[in-house]
Amino acid sequence: MSKLAWQQPKRGFSSVYVVAALGLLVTGLPFMNASPITLADFEERRDRLANALVAEDADAFVVEPGYTFKYYGNVSQPEWEVWEPEERPFLMVVRPQEDETGTVKANTTFLCPSFEAERARLLGMPFRDSIQIVPWEEHWNPYRTLQQANVFSGLQRHPRLMVDEEMRDFIQRGLATVGFDVVGLKGKVEEVRQIKSDKEVDILRAVNTGTVEAVRQIRKCLYPGLTETDIAVALDNALRAAGLEPFFDIVLFDENASNPHGGTNGSKVLESETFVLIDVGAHLYGYSSDICRTFFPPFLEKPSRGDTLSPRMLEKLKVWDIVFEAQTQSIHQMRENSTASSVDIAAREVITDAGYGETFTHRVGHGIGIKAHESPYLNQGNLDSLLKTGMTFTSEPGIYLVDKFGVRHEDVFLVQGDGEPELLTGSRAIGPWDP
Template sequence: MEKQGKTQPQLRTRRPSRLSRSCIILAISLFLFSFMLPSRTSFFQNQEHKSNIAKVQKCAIENLKSDLSFLDAASPIEEYEFLDRRDRLARALVASEADAFILEPGYTFQYYGNISQSDWEPWEPEERPFLMLVLPRISGGVISAKTAFLAPYFEEGRVRMLGIPSREPELEIVIWEEHWDPYSTLIESQLFSGLADRKPKIVIDEEMRDFIARGLANAGFQTQGLTPEVELVRQIKSSTEVEVLRAVNTGTVAAVRAMRPCLVAGLTENEVRDILDASLLSIGFSLFFNIVLFEEDGALPHCGFVVGQKKLTHETMVVIDVGAHYLGYSSDICRRFFIDGAAKPKRACLNFLSFFSDKMGLFKQVPHVETELHAEKLRVWKIVLDAQTAAASQFKPNNSAANVDLAARKVIEEAGYGYGFTHRLGHGIGIKGTIFQLEFNHILTTSPYLNKWNTKVALQPGMTFTNEPGIYLEGKFGVRHEDIYLITENGEAELLTGRRAAGPYSP
């Protein structure tokens, strides 16, 4: 028997070394990490951003609440003042040779009837006329106001529950049934029975809707718009009104000023708006309007397109145009500013970045462009402030509204930016300031108006105005400074916003 040959060695699979296995695991881990990193990074960045917003909000509110002395002198309008307003209105109606002033729920109704904004919701203007009438009555040579109302029959009890101040023990209400003509019912009532055969001459409020004005005219009333005498009643503010206006406007500026040092890069326009809103609410103000715009978004006075997502940087010109309500009165202020610069990096890091950028040839042209734009922002900021100063010097009794506007316009035109001052200088302010409904492009302000053609209106002590010159460079940025001024007897206007802006880092 032959000897068997040597057994052939069996083929064996070579096991990877520990090093090879480690490389495979590392490769797989890197592959998975490359997919997970963006989502993990986004998650943590989002959490950090939310934390930043909360910190900024807390900082802003704490800064604002550190000094609330601007609220100390403000108090609600008392009942006697509403009655006095109507008596002054009655005297204005006699001077206007009018038999009555007629208005429906709105700002003017609030002014004369003590219907606060919070009460508008249960009684907004609707298709059934609910009207207030103020009629002059003369007794012993003294002119006083008689106040009455036109209301649907089924709403009579509701009208009496409004708590409208009255000298009479019970409100006088002319009621009408659903199948009656309310306007004919009013003209045939005892309110106008002493006018013989002539048509009652009535002044209708500027807020009155057209169908009601036409209904009154068709029923036989001789209607006319606001007369200068009637407008002047609301334009001249009492000392109580002035203190409320001072509180709400100073407080609104204080809220912006308290928020600014807390702001950080990366916040959006909407986030800054929400932070400011929360700050105003924290001190008992109610929200009115709030426009926050960055850079070229602020190059139109009231914007006019969808904004909100532009992010804040240290070079951003921040635009804030904001108003709030307090005790029934409005604020309307505007500030332009920069946020504080970023913390300086460590010297070693700074040297490395400088060396790297030099070697790679990066950023050689950018500093010149940014510096030129920044310099223009600072220059325009100062020009607009100088224009505001010039206008403030013209707030004197008996000066014309036109002269105030022209003083500001002259400064801006001489600086070469006349083309960028595209609106009037300002408007009156009281219970009504500026209403912005941007989605409908609806803006509502109150007289008198400060524009270069308004030569007929003479300023009177007690009038309050916005002073808001601006320069708008489309595609780049816009600057507007807005403060509130009171015309005084001594000829030097009184600032009702605490203090003006001191610099682009001190609004």
């Protein structure tokens, strides 16, 4: 049988999607109360960036289409280069400039291939006035063109350009070759995107709460014989019914979940004592959800006190609780000025003390925003990154027992000063029968 054949969901499984979608819609979608990012929001971001550049002694921030360009200019890499990453540099150059009152504002220029200049204007980027373009012809050196334009006139030094982590090496080298002082992303400039506005938090709360609710509705509809692929397809469709756009889902049963990101073919069949791990992400207004739940299917009756359980079931229940406690302890560390490493270590100690230390094989979490995985990263070696109010993170500890099963719990949190972080996923899991 071909790979495509065994990945196709079986006939009749669509009832899972229909019932789950109806269950989701019946809630009234109370979490869907966020508003999209506006022109004023983009202007405010660029102005914060300009002030951060002054604080970091940088003359400009330079970025090519990607997540960070999307954050400041609402253009992603696929929106600019639908065929493949382009070899011709199209760069957004944001500089700090004082207005007549002495207030630092952003002044933005675009380095653009001449023949693409009109297409750049047609993108409708979030600027009140016509965008400023420095065009370059195909036979010119684009980096020297930028250097010789009046963008950096008046500087008494080689312009110091801070570049985003997504900036490709050949562009960085090209800028440096013509005399620009190129430095990497850091400090206050990096924090502009890391620290979320109230509107960004609202969107993250909506998309993550909605994604968790979709998983809960899907669980109610599961029946024996479904495959991992069946559930993934149904979940994607349920998310779309709620107005969210899925961009990844990982559905793994039992031993398949002992590899955190899967790798198997999706054909494993659901049985009564199966541990189901679902890790899924969706988008709303460009912002990401990233949540994970591990649970038993609804047709497995929850045991009562005194019931005799198999050793395998007992271990599953034990591990579920350990991972949950590890997540709890990591959450307590998500406070202003805690180190990124302390969040990871808090979870890791719980799992290690329980005798499963070697089975927790990845970091405990990461920042989340317009990109599902963004800095700061919560790993035990990240001693330098300090958490700040307004940063948003996942907490996703796990235990992975090869050839047995895997357990992971993942929620999203907002750092709030010295207090406990705010949960942005509605509610945490309660138990393996109530994710």
